[in-house]
Amino acid sequence: xxxxxxxxxxxxxxxxxxxxxxxxxxxxxxxxxxxxxxxxxxxxxxxxxxxxxxxxxxxxxxxxxxxxxxxxxxxxxxxxxxxxxxxxxxxxxxxxxxxxxxxxxxxxxxxxxxxxxxxxxxxxxxxxxxxxxxxxxxxxxxxxxxxxxxxxxxxxxxxxxxxxxxxxxxxxxxxxxxxxxxxxxxxxxxxxxxxxxxxxxxxxxxxxxxxxxxxxxxxxxxxxxxxxxxxxxxxxxxxxxxxxxxxxxxxxxxxxxxxxxxx
Amino acid sequence: xxxxxxxxxxxxxxxxxxxxxxxxxxxxxxxxxxxxxxxxxxxxxxxxxxxxxxxxxxxxxxxxxxxxxxxxxxxxxxxxxxxxxxxxxxxxxxxxxxxxxxxxxxxxxxxxxxxxxxxxxxxxxxxxxxxxxxxxxxxxxxxxxxxxxxxxxxxxxxxxxxxxxxxxxxxxxxxxxxxxxxxxxxxxxxxxxxxxxxxxxxxxxxxxxxxxxxxxxxxxxxxxxxxxxxxxxxxxxxxxxxxxxxxxxxxxxxxxxxxxxxxxxxxxxxxxxxxxxxxxxxxxxxxxxxxxxxxxxxxxxxxxxxxxxxxxxxxxxxxxxxxxxxxxxxxxxxxxxxxxxxxxxxxxxxxxxxxxxxxxxxxxxxxxxxxxxxxxxxxxxxxxxxxxxxxxxxxxxxxxxxxxxxxxxxxxxxxxxxxxxxxxxxxxxxxxxxxxxxxxxxxxxxxxxxxxxxxxxxxxxxxxxxxxxxxxxxxxxxxxxxxxxxxxxxxxxxxxxxxxxxxxxxxxxxxxxxxxxxxxxxxxxxxxxxxxxxxxxxxxxxxxxxxxxxxxxxxxxxxxxxxxxxxxxxxxxxxxxxxxxxxxxxxxxxxxxxxxxxxxxxxxxxxxxxxxxxxxxxxxxxxxxxxxxxxxxxxxxxxxx
Numbered sequence: 001x002x003x004x005x006x007x008x009x010x011x012x013x014x015x016x017x018x019x020x021x022x023x024x025x026x027x028x029x030x031x032x033x034x035x036x037x038x039x040x041x042x043x044x045x046x047x048x049x050x051x052x053x054x055x056x057x058x059x060x061x062x063x064x065x066x067x068x069x070x071x072x073x074x075x076x077x078x079x080x081x082x083x084x085x086x087x088x089x090x091x092x093x094x095x096x097x098x099x100x101x102x103x104x105x106x107x108x109x110x111x112x113x114x115x116x117x118x119x120x121x122x123x124x125x126x127x128x129x130x131x132x133x134x135x136x137x138x139x140x141x142x143x144x145x146x147x148x149x150x151x152x153x154x155x156x157x158x159x160x161x162x163x164x165x166x167x168x169x170x171x172x173x174x175x176x177x178x179x180x181x182x183x184x185x186x187x188x189x190x191x192x193x194x195x196x197x198x199x200x201x202x203x204x205x206x207x208x209x210x211x212x213x214x215x216x217x218x219x220x221x222x223x224x225x226x227x228x229x230x231x232x233x234x235x236x237x238x239x240x241x242x243x244x245x246x247x248x249x250x251x252x253x254x255x256x257x258x259x260x261x262x263x
Numbered sequence: 264x265x266x267x268x269x270x271x272x273x274x275x276x277x278x279x280x281x282x283x284x285x286x287x288x289x290x291x292x293x294x295x296x297x298x299x300x301x302x303x304x305x306x307x308x309x310x311x312x313x314x315x316x317x318x319x320x321x322x323x324x325x326x327x328x329x330x331x332x333x334x335x336x337x338x339x340x341x342x343x344x345x346x347x348x349x350x351x352x353x354x355x356x357x358x359x360x361x362x363x364x365x366x367x368x369x370x371x372x373x374x375x376x377x378x379x380x381x382x383x384x385x386x387x388x389x390x391x392x393x394x395x396x397x398x399x400x401x402x403x404x405x406x407x408x409x410x411x412x413x414x415x416x417x418x419x420x421x422x423x424x425x426x427x428x429x430x431x432x433x434x435x436x437x438x439x440x441x442x443x444x445x446x447x448x449x450x451x452x453x454x455x456x457x458x459x460x461x462x463x464x465x466x467x468x469x470x471x472x473x474x475x476x477x478x479x480x481x482x483x484x485x486x487x488x489x490x491x492x493x494x495x496x497x498x499x500x501x502x503x504x505x506x507x508x509x510x511x512x513x514x515x516x517x518x519x520x521x522x523x524x525x526x527x528x529x530x531x532x533x534x535x536x537x538x539x540x541x542x543x544x545x546x547x548x549x550x551x552x553x554x555x556x557x558x559x560x561x562x563x564x565x566x567x568x569x570x571x572x573x574x575x576x577x578x579x580x581x582x583x584x585x586x587x588x589x590x591x592x593x594x595x596x597x598x599x600x601x602x603x604x605x606x607x608x609x610x611x612x613x614x615x616x617x618x619x620x621x622x623x624x625x626x627x628x629x630x631x632x633x634x635x636x637x638x639x640x641x642x643x644x645x646x647x648x649x650x651x652x653x654x655x656x657x658x659x660x661x662x663x664x665x666x667x668x669x670x671x672x673x674x675x676x677x678x679x680x681x682x683x684x685x686x687x688x689x690x691x692x693x694x695x696x697x698x699x700x701x702x703x704x705x706x707x708x709x710x711x712x713x714x715x716x717x718x719x720x721x722x723x724x725x726x727x728x729x730x731x732x733x734x735x736x737x738x739x740x741x742x743x744x745x746x747x748x749x750x751x752x753x754x755x756x757x758x759x760x761x762x763x764x765x766x767x768x769x770x771x772x773x774x775x776x777x778x779x780x781x782x783x784x785x786x787x788x789x790x791x792x793x794x795x796x797x798x799x800x801x802x803x804x805x806x807x808x809x810x811x812x813x814x815x816x817x818x819x820x821x822x823x824x825x826x827x828x829x830x831x832x833x834x835x836x837x838x839x840x841x842x843x844x845x846x847x848x849x850x851x852x853x854x855x856x857x858x859x860x861x862x863x864x865x866x867x868x869x870x871x872x873x874x875x876x877x878x879x880x881x882x883x884x885x886x887x888x889x890x891x892x893x894x895x896x897x898x899x900x901x902x903x904x
Contacts, residue, residue: 001339002392036556037316037395 002034004044013047014127014144021045023144026069026097028090029106052101052146055079062152063125066101066145070113073100081158082150085116085177088162091169101145104137109196109239112175114138116160118193118201119177122150138200157181161256162195163248165239172196173240174249176256180216187211187220192253197234197245206230207253221257225250272694292523303476303523304493309483309550313342315543316394318384318401319563320376323632324410324423327374327403332384335400340393343547345385347373350542351511356599357534360504367428368598368635370509370538376405377425377597378634380563387543387551410632414571414592417631420746425597425630431743434595434603434628441627441737443610444751445589446761447682448621448729450577451752453586457577461661464573465650469566469594472639476525478564479554480536482544490541491518496534497527505534506541517541529638533565533600568602568636569594570609570646573750574654577621582664582672587614589624590750591647596635601642602628608643611683615651616692617673618725622682623751625737667696668711678721684728684766690716731761 004024007013017023022030024046034044052067055076062078073079073086074095089098089112103113104124117134124137127144134148159178164170175195181188190211195201206227214220234245254260270279295301318330332344347353347369354366372383384401388394409423416422417432424430433441454460480494496502499521507514524531536553543551555564570593577586591609595602606628614622636642655673659666674692681687693716700707720726736756741747747754 001396036558037391039392039395039399 002042007047010047010049010052010127013045016045025067025099025102028094028098029102060151061149064100064148066147068100070095070098081153082116084160085113088112100148104145105141108199108235109172109237111201112162112172112195115175115193115195115201116177117148117150118203119179119191120150120153121191122148124148135203153179159256163252171239174245176252178256186213186215197232225254228253269698301523303525304479304481304495307481307493311549313387313389313547313549313551314391314394315385315387315551315553316398317382318398320379320381322405322407323379324408325376325405326408328406329404331402335386335397338397338400340389341397343387347371350509352509355509357601364599364603365428367426378632385539387547412631412633414594414629414631417629418742420743425632429630431740432630434599435739439738441739441742442625443606445610445613445624445682446731446733449732450586450588450621450623453621454577457585458580459578459661461576461578461658463654463657465653467570467646469569469636471561471564471566472528472530474526474530477555477557477560478531478536480540481550481552482540483550484544484548485518489516489518490544492537492541494519494521494537495525495531496521497524497531502534502537506538509538510542528640530564532638563634565600565635565637567639567642572647572650574650576658578658578662582662582669584619584673586621587619588751589613591626593628594633594636595628595630596633597630598635600635600637602636605643609647612644612647614682616675618675618679620724620729625749625751667700667705668707671696671711671714676716676720679725680728728764728766730763733759733761
C-alpha cells in the first residue's frame, strides 16, 4: 500500500526520507510513477513549508526555493533570464505544478531548467544547510534540496535553446545553454551545458576549452563545433537515437552560439 | 491552400456533387470530446470496483513448471486469483467465430508461454496497487525453451515449435498448404524471356497502434443474472461472441456498451479484456475493471505484424513488367489472431495496381515467439504496398526509366484482368500520376501525358485469364521436414496447367450476379452516373460500361499442352477443386487435352439456365425492409445512408 505523509517543515520531511520514500514537489514526476504502479516506493513525503516557495536576493545571488514553480519563474521579474528555460518545460498545466527542485531530479530526457542553471554556475543549498555546486549535486542527485543560488548574467551573455520535434510541448531531443562571458572582446571562462545528451544535464568541457579566447563568430567557434559531442555518449530513447543527437548537436550548438534563428 | 477539384477527370462516370474535401467539417463526436462529456469505458464509476492485473511471462518461450500464488492470495485487498483452469473455454482463436482457423490461444496460459508478457494469472484486488503487489508476490518457475523471433528462422526444420496447434510454425491454408498461393500465368517462362530480372527484399517492423486510452473493460453485475460490460473494443459484437464462447454462457446474458473507443486503429479488436473482466465479475459478483497500463499496451498489445517481402520482376527493355513473383512472410507472433486473414488480404492485393500478365506468390503466416500481432489500419496491404512501390522505383532505375512513366506504362487500365481473376474497373492510377507530375513540375513524355485509364485496357493478353501453371509445393509439414525454399515454384512439386479463362473460384471473373438482390451495389448511389442498376442476371447483350455482370463466352480451345502439364500428377490441388458445384454458374473453357488416364478438371455441374433459376428464387425470398406483422417494413429499410 502507498502512504502519503505531510510535514509542516522541510526539515522534518527530509528526516522522514529513506529508500522506500519519494519527496513530492509538484508531483509531475512522482504522480506519473504512482499512476503506473511503481512499487519501488511505498511512501510519499511532502511538506507545507512556505519557505520553499520563496524567491529572494542574497548578496549578489538570487535564492530560488526548491518549491518554486516554473510558472512562478515566468512571473518573476528578477528571474527573467530563466524564462526561456522555464517556458520550455511542459505545457501550462505542467508549468503550474513543476518545481525547480523536481527539475534537478528529472530523469533523462527531462530537466531543461537544470541545463540553464548548470551553465549559469548555480549552487545547490541542501536542507542541511550544506552548499555545493549544481554540477556536484547532479553527479549524485540525492537528498532534499532547499534552494538554488544563481547569479544574474550580464546583457546577452546567456543563451538557451531547446530542440524538440513537437512544438511547443515536445520533449527534448536536446537542450543547450551557454554562458558566454567575455574579456577584452574575446570569449573567456565560458560555460556550456547540454541536456538529454547524457544521463543528467552535463557541462561540455571540450567545447568550453575550444571557445577560450576566440571571437564569437563562425570562424572563431569552428573548433568548438568540431568537438561538440566530445566525451559524450548520448543515449537512445523514443525521442531520438544517440547517433542522431550526435549528428545534429554541432548544428544546434552553432545556432545557439551565434544566436541564429532556427526555423 | 485552396482545394483543387479535378472534375475534368472521369466527368462522365461521376456525379458532380463531391464537396467535402478541403472544407472544415464538424466530426460527429467532436463536441462531446472537446467538452469532456464523451463517456469512455473508464469514465464509468462503480461502488466497490475491483481491479485486475495479470501475472505475465518473463520469457519468450518457456514451460511453466509451477505457479505459486499462495503468498499473493494472503495479501491485503486480494479478492480472487484466476488461472487458465478457471476459464470455461480457455483456448480460442478470434476468427473461430467465422470458422477460420483452429483455437490456438489460451486466455490465461497453462503449461507453456509463447511470448514475453503472456498472461498466466489474473489477480483481482480492491485497488490497482494491491493487485500489482499481489502480482509481484506470485512465484512462477519456468523451464526456458529455445525461442525463435525471425520468420524465416521459424520455417527451418530445426526451429522450435512456437504454437502446438500449428507445429510447423505456419498457419494451414485450405487444410492443404503451409502458405497462401497465388498463381496467374507462367512466371518461369516469362522470367526466361525477360530482358532484366530485378529483385528486392523489403522488411517492415511491427508497429504499436498506441491508442490514447489503453485497452480495457469494466464488467459489472446487472439484474436478471446479466453482466454489463463497458469496453473500449472496436468490435463490440465480436467481443460479445468471444466472451460468450470463453465463458460458456449465453450471449443474452451479456450487455455490452461501447462506442467510445478512445483511439483504436485496429488495436482494440482482440477481445481479451472483456472475457477476463466478465469472468472476474462472475467469480466475485462485483464490478471488475481490467485495464492495461501504458507499458502493457506497448509490450503485450497486439501490434501491426512485421512483414518481409521479396519481389522478383521480369522486365522488358521498354519497361513493361511481364512477370512478378512474391514471397511474403507475415509475422503472426505466437498466436494467429487476425494474421491468417491479413495474408489472404495481401494476396488479394497483388501485384499492386499494375497489369502484369504473369504473377505468382507464396505468402506465409508464420508463428514466432513475439507478441501476437493483430489488426492495424490496412494491415496486410500497407507493407506490401510499400514493398511494391519501392520495387517500382528499383525497376525504373534498372531499365533507366522515369519512375512515374514506368508506373503509367504498367498501370491497370479499365478492362485489364487482375491476378485474382477479376476485371479492373474504375482505374485511376494513370490520372493520379499525371496530376502529381503536373503539380510537382515533373515533366512527363507526351505519351505518358496522353495515357488514360480508359484507353487500351484489356488489350491482347491483358484482358484474359492466361493459361496458368500451378503446383502443389509446400503442403502442410513438407517444408519443415525438407527445408524447401519458400519462393513460389522453387521446388519439385507437381506442376499442372490450368486452361486460359479458368478461374479457380469460378465465381466472378467478370462480376458474377450477386446471390441476393440486396447485395447488388447501387451504382448510382455510389456516385457513378450513366449507369443503371442491372438486374441480377444479365440477359442478352449487356451495356458493358454499366453492367457489373458479364458472362464469359465459351472460348475456342486450342491450347498446346504445356510441358509442365505433361509431368503433372493425377489431380488439381484441393483448393482449386473443392468448391460446391452450385456456386459455379459460368461455362468455362474446355481444358486442354491431357495425357491418357489423367482425370479432367472438375466441370461445372449447373447449366446456366438452372443457375438463373436459383438466383431468381434467392431474390424472391429476401427483400429489403422488414416484413413482420405490425412492423413498418421500412424500419430497417435504409441500409445505405
